[in-house]
Amino acid sequence: MTAEELWAEFCSKKNVDINTPYEAWGFGGSGDDVPGRLAKLVKEGIKFGTASSYDLYELEDALDELPRAGDYSVILDGNDEAVCIIRDYDVYVRPFKEVSPFHAYSEGEGDKSLKYWREVHKEFFEEELEETDLSFTEDLKVVCEKFSLEYVPGKDVEQELLFAEPSMDYAEEIESYKKEMLEAGSSFDGCFSMKRHDNVRDFVDDCINWSNPSREADERGVWGNVILVIRKSDHKMVGCMQVHNVLNDRMKNYTGHVGYSVRPSERRKGYATKMLSKACDFLRSFGIEEIGVSCLPDNEASRKTILANGGEYVETVFLEEDNVNLERYIIR
Known part of the structure; x- marks a missing residue:
């Protein structure tokens, strides 16, 4: 043809x-x-x-x-x-x-x-x-x-979801996502520095720098990628992921390799399960065989997402600096 x-x-x-x-x-x-x-x-x-x-x-x-x-x-x-x-x-x-x-x-x-x-x-x-x-x-x-x-x-x-890196092309969607998360009182899991930056440009630049493999390690001692999750049909940002390929002690012992969130109005549609699956596949490109993921004990939706991706319960730990318990899982 x-x-x-x-x-x-x-x-x-x-x-x-x-x-x-x-x-x-x-x-x-x-x-x-x-x-x-x-x-x-x-x-x-x-x-x-x-x-x-x-x-x-x-x-x-x-x-x-x-x-x-x-x-x-x-x-x-x-x-x-x-x-x-x-x-x-x-x-x-x-x-x-x-x-x-x-x-x-x-x-x-x-x-x-x-x-x-x-x-x-x-x-x-x-x-x-x-x-x-x-x-x-x-x-x-x-x-x-x-x-x-x-x-x-x-x-x-x-193909329902597109996975993009933060850029000013998505500035309006990032602003809208942040506004909805704030209005719903949602935690910004997987959103990196989105909540603390008043200016979208600062957030985008922060994300680009964080994923830059040529930069020197900063005090956080980690590298990773922020991934925007875009619904293909209307190009609406429905989720955000923070995927770490180099971990600090807090991540190793408590929070793991992946953080993610779904826009409040777009929850219960199966997006989180697809997002975590993509994050795990991405992490395997680094040769990571055991992917750590955590959730709060009362977050049933997140637990189901982890289990749907083959998560195996490891232990419940207390993160003193945040005063919370976390359930730790491994995805192989």
Whole structure:
């Protein structure tokens, strides 16, 4: 099937204007049938991210062609056959050395680790720059895209939730989420510094810095990623997660690897179970085999979420500084 044929089929079945702009392309890289292999990962829902060199867009005077949230693409395999349609929802530019572990995970390749991503993409960018006056450095600007799977011929695509990194593109949703949490008197579990920052920009910058793998450890001694959970149908922020891949003593002994919350008006819809599942899969890209999660003894909903993800009760501990008991669980 050609790109034009697949696009026409998609527009007809999904009631999209056929004149909506789109690009047709295949994934690049070295190795056997990279476009086909990576397209398969997209169709399977494993790969939902990709990266390209900002400097090449700049060199070719094509900055107006940079990917943007909302852009559609028809993905081609190694034979230029159209295999699926995707749509960008999270796009940003960041130096190579600052690309986050969650973005590496989103690309779905190898063991999904940042280490693997850096090795493969260093080689990829070096090859791309060979025929230019540019050379690879750790400061190379990288265009990071995350996308939703929109259409696969002959298959029902079921993707309810999108997982995005904090950015000003989601400023209104972050503000609305915070307002609802405050009005409901909810604890900001999994929201990192959202509650204490009056300015969304400060919160976003704090999250970006926290996930930056090139930064030096601060007094907290931890690294992690804040992940916004966006409902695909209306792009409403329904949840927030704080996922730690390096723990301090408090986390090791009490709170664990993952904190999460669901917007009060969106609870009891199964979102928390799906969020924790995604967080656990992400943590496994670090080689973490036992994932620690905790909840308050009277939080039946959180307990059910943990158990639904295979949680095994370990013990109940008293966190003196917060004056609370916590039930500790392990997910293997």
